[in-house]
Amino acid sequence: MSTVFEYAPAPESRAIVDIKPSYGLFIDGEFVDGTGKAFKTVNPATEEVLAEVAEASDADVDAAVKAARRAYTRVWSRMSGSERAKYLYRIARIIQERGRELAVLESIDNGKPIKESRDVDIPVVAAHFFYYAGWADKLKYSGYGETPLGVAGQVIPWNFPLLMLAWKIAPALACGNTVVLKPAETTPLTALLFAEICQQADLPPGVVNIVTGAGDTGRAIVSHPDVDKVAFTGSTDVGKAIARAVAGSNKKVTLELGGKAANIVFDDAPLDQAVEGIVNGIFFNQGHVCCAGSRLLVQESVADEVMERLKRRMATLRVGDPLDKNTDVGAINSAEQLAKIRELSDIGEAEGAERWSAPCELPSNGYWFAPTVFTGVSQAHRIAREEIFGPVLSVLTFRTPSEAVEKANNTPFGLSAGVWTDKGSRILSMANRLRAGVVWANTFNKFDPTSPFGGYKESGYGREGGRHGLEAYLKGEDS
Amino acid sequence: MTPTPSSTASAPAEHAATDGSFDDIVRSDSSLRRFLHGLPGVDQVGCEARAAGLGTRSIKTTSKAFAIDLAIRMVDLTTLEGQDTHGKVRALASKAMRPDPADPTCPATAAVCVYPDMVATAKQTLGDSGVHVAAVATAFPSGRAAMDIKLADVQDAVEAGADEIDMVIDRGAFLSGRYLEVFEEIAQVREACGDAHLKVIFETGELQTYDNVRRASWLAMMAGGHFIKTSTGKVQPAATLPVTLIMLEAVRDFREQTGQMVGVKPAGGIKTTKDAIKYLVMVNEIAGPDWLDPDWFRFGASTLLNDLLMQRTKMTTGRYSGPDYFTLD
Numbered sequence: 001m002s003t004v005f006e007y008a009p010a011p012e013s014r015a016i017v018d019i020k021p022s023y024g025l026f027i028d029g030e031f032v033d034g035t036g037k038a039f040k041t042v043n044p045a046t047e048e049v050l051a052e053v054a055e056a057s058d059a060d061v062d063a064a065v066k067a068a069r070r071a072y073t074r075v076w077s078r079m080s081g082s083e084r085a086k087y088l089y090r091i092a093r094i095i096q097e098r099g100r101e102l103a104v105l106e107s108i109d110n111g112k113p114i115k116e117s118r119d120v121d122i123p124v125v126a127a128h129f130f131y132y133a134g135w136a137d138k139l140k141y142s143g144y145g146e147t148p149l150g151v152a153g154q155v156i157p158w159n160f161p162l163l164m165l166a167w168k169i170a171p172a173l174a175c176g177n178t179v180v181l182k183p184a185e186t187t188p189l190t191a192l193l194f195a196e197i198c199q200q201a202d203l204p205p206g207v208v209n210i211v212t213g214a215g216d217t218g219r220a221i222v223s224h225p226d227v228d229k230v231a232f233t234g235s236t237d238v239g240k241a242i243a244r245a246v247a248g249s250n251k252k253v254t255l256e257l258g259g260k261a262a263n264i265v266f267d268d269a270p271l272d273q274a275v276e277g278i279v280n281g282i283f284f285n286q287g288h289v290c291c292a293g294s295r296l297l298v299q300e301s302v303a304d305e306v307m308e309r310l311k312r313r314m315a316t317l318r319v320g321d322p323l324d325k326n327t328d329v330g331a332i333n334s335a336e337q338l339a340k341i342r343e344l345s346d347i348g349e350a351e352g353a354e355r356w357s358a359p360c361e362l363p364s365n366g367y368w369f370a371p372t373v374f375t376g377v378s379q380a381h382r383i384a385r386e387e388i389f390g391p392v393l394s395v396l397t398f399r400t401p402s403e404a405v406e407k408a409n410n411t412p413f414g415l416s417a418g419v420w421t422d423k424g425s426r427i428l429s430m431a432n433r434l435r436a437g438v439v440w441a442n443t444f445n446k447f448d449p450t451s452p453f454g455g456y457k458e459s460g461y462g463r464e465g466g467r468h469g470l471e472a473y474l475k476g477e478d479s
Numbered sequence: 480m481t482p483t484p485s486s487t488a489s490a491p492a493e494h495a496a497t498d499g500s501f502d503d504i505v506r507s508d509s510s511l512r513r514f515l516h517g518l519p520g521v522d523q524v525g526c527e528a529r530a531a532g533l534g535t536r537s538i539k540t541t542s543k544a545f546a547i548d549l550a551i552r553m554v555d556l557t558t559l560e561g562q563d564t565h566g567k568v569r570a571l572a573s574k575a576m577r578p579d580p581a582d583p584t585c586p587a588t589a590a591v592c593v594y595p596d597m598v599a600t601a602k603q604t605l606g607d608s609g610v611h612v613a614a615v616a617t618a619f620p621s622g623r624a625a626m627d628i629k630l631a632d633v634q635d636a637v638e639a640g641a642d643e644i645d646m647v648i649d650r651g652a653f654l655s656g657r658y659l660e661v662f663e664e665i666a667q668v669r670e671a672c673g674d675a676h677l678k679v680i681f682e683t684g685e686l687q688t689y690d691n692v693r694r695a696s697w698l699a700m701m702a703g704g705h706f707i708k709t710s711t712g713k714v715q716p717a718a719t720l721p722v723t724l725i726m727l728e729a730v731r732d733f734r735e736q737t738g739q740m741v742g743v744k745p746a747g748g749i750k751t752t753k754d755a756i757k758y759l760v761m762v763n764e765i766a767g768p769d770w771l772d773p774d775w776f777r778f779g780a781s782t783l784l785n786d787l788l789m790q791r792t793k794m795t796t797g798r799y800s801g802p803d804y805f806t807l808d
Contacts, residue, residue, distance in 0.1 A: 004768060005542065005545065005546070005549075005759065005760075005763045005768060005771055006541075006542055006545075007536065007537075007538060007542050008538075008539050008540045008541045008542040008543075010537035010538075010539050115535060119535070268519075268520070269519070269520075270519055270520045270521055270522035270525065270526075271519040272519070272521070272525075272526070272529075272728055273521065273522040273525030273526060273529070276525055276528075276529050277525065316764050325535070325536075325537035326536055326537055422520045442522050442524070442525065443524065443525065
């Protein structure tokens with residue numbers, strides 16, 4: 001008897017979130033109307049308009065920076081570390097208490113599956129605030145001094161809206177800085193809910209300011225003369241523009257940019273877990289991950305077996321409604337991103353790589369792309385060189401460890417890499433030779449607040465997370 | 480690289496164990512060890528994360544009703560106590576045939592599982608109901624007896640009418656690396672089973688590592704076991720999701736190579752409907768839907784059945800009933 005075990009829809013309720021028809025800017029502890037235009041944010045899974053959000057003008061950004069400066073000089077930089085920690089702990093606890101609300105809102109605005117926002121994003125956000133709260137009164141032991149920089153201008157991407165906010169705001173506040181943060185234009189809602197949480201935590205006005213908008217708003221923050229520190233996560237192109245904009249100024253900069261990580265599978269790897277790691281490496285968060293394992297380097301002798309297992313596994317991925325608790329892969333974040341993924345995939349085919357997509361039915365509305373793998377890819381192919389930032393995996397093979405290292409490092413990026421082998425000594429030797437900020441061994445896409453994260457080469461500079469993450473927000477030992 | 484048996488999938492009609500596919504592998508202790516130790520390793524963290532991930536699947540409404548009925552049909556309703564009585568076994572057999580006397584649509588369980596001396600009693604009650612009698616044998620649960628005694632134990636159960644034999648492997652031999660001894664033991668028991676189906680119990684709680692579970696799985700499949708089973712229920716930990724995951728991967732890979740399907744039976748410690756559904760999700764997504772059948776997947780359990788019945792009643796009536804409305808085992 002052949003049976004089919006269909007999983008009935010198991011949608012997480014939307015009732016817990018209250019999305020307002022329009023949102024202003026969060027400046028000096030209050031929500032205020034912007035002086036610029038407004039823009040719409042949509043649910044990428046349905047194309048439904050969720051809310052109108054203010055686009056901060058130069059004047060709005062200036063007001064936000066002024067508020068941050070006031071809060072810095074009058075309150076936050078004078079407060080003892082242990083007092084600052086109390087606020088951060090309070091924020092962390094409220095994030096946990098309102099975790100379900102944040103997770104649902106994140107999935108609605110971003111398109112990521114609720115299982116990821118619920119089990120990864122939000123818990124790691126809370127962990128980040130807890131972790132840096134712990135540092136606030138121990139900066140003496142950080143190795144980077146105890147003196148904050150001042151006002152930090154922070155611009156974050158749409159792939160992990162709240163998590164990137166946490167990576168930026170938690171260390172900045174712990175070190176005594178105040179911030180002006182701009183969330184991405186397609187995913188502003190959880191940052192605005194976070195602003196509400198700041199109010200709920202009684203955070204002094206002006207310590208955190210959230211200004212929404214697109215490129216112009218970001219430029220206004222980065223080039224504002226009273227901003228002491230710029231932190232950016234996003235594309236390499238914008239990162240380069242920011243580096244040019246701040247050149248010659250006294251601003252400190254950290255950039256966390258693109259990647260084209262190699263996930264390297266040796267023939268003695270634990271194959272079933274390696275396949276899970278490959279899937280997690282590229283299909284986690286629809287591949288909208290700067291450190292995604294978008295290049296699979298697999299040792300020739302197991303290549304066929306790995307591909308067979310990988311395709312079988314990909315066929316079980318459940319693509320669809322991000323709010324369904326059984327969804328593994330959600331919606332592409334925007335029409336623009338979908339167009340970019342399609343374009344590069346078509347180029348991959350045109351360049352002669354073999355394309356295979358998991359058999360799955362895609363919803364008719366919204367932005368969707370089936371999990372896809374390209375085989376027969378060479379180093380010369382664009383899909384092996386450019387960041388696709390979508391659920392598209394390029395597969396290359398290698399024969400020797402040296403060839404694997406050579407291919408893995410042959411990229412302008414250097415954010416992350418993965419090594420799969422049962423041999424401990426090989427893990428260590430590969431980690432030494434790979435030019436990547438993070439090297440995962442027999443796992444992939446694992447994030448922890450205690451672990452520094454950042455890139456080599458065009459993947460940016462500076463580290464976020466861990467003790468190293470404090471350096472970007474302190475003046476250093478000598479000053 | 481996965482070692483490949485000398486001639487793979489060429490004769491799917493015969494069981495791979497009897498068609499000589501593995502002759503090269505089981506030629507000597509060292510060739511068998513080479514094969515088993517050449518199987519891809521298991522990363523403990525990754526394996527446990529995968530099992531936990533599948534455990535978060537949300538199975539509701541129609542799919543829950545489907546899963547509950549399927550789980551009931553997969554139960555080997557078990558009593559393996561020194562204090563078992565003929566009366567208790569008769570009651571258990573009756574319950575296996577009609578788990579919910581108030582609801583004739585409730586399916587029967589797959590089998591009852593008893594000690595060999597209770598087989599005749601169970602058989603008498605079950606008659607030709609279709610519910611099988613499974614007997615634990617080979618000096619269950621420790622497996623510490625001479626080979627001829629183990630075989631006599633099997634013989635005794637088969638003669639009393641057992642449809643299925645649940646044997647235990649010699650863990651001492653396995654852990655000390657005498658793989659061929661274990662292989663031959665299983666093969667001999669398989670022969671003694673005659674027409675009865677053989678389930679091979681590893682006692683995974685004593686094997687300690689997932690690598691060992693994978694090796695034991697291949698060993699038992701190559702030796703001709705019809706089912707591989709986690710535990711006796713007498714040792715903790717008994718069945719766990721990650722251990723069952725490894726075994727489901729093994730039967731899936733074994734079919735890829737030989738064309739033969741082998742069943743999987745987690746036993747011990749599975750007490751709730753929620754647990755059972757997690758196992759079924761794992762069967763569905765790891766081994767595949769072909770295994771979603773009592774011929775290929777079983778639960779070794781005693782208390783599980785009542786929880787399944789309570790949940791089933793809740794699904795149909797919308798209300799929970801107290802435990803007093805369900806028979807004691």
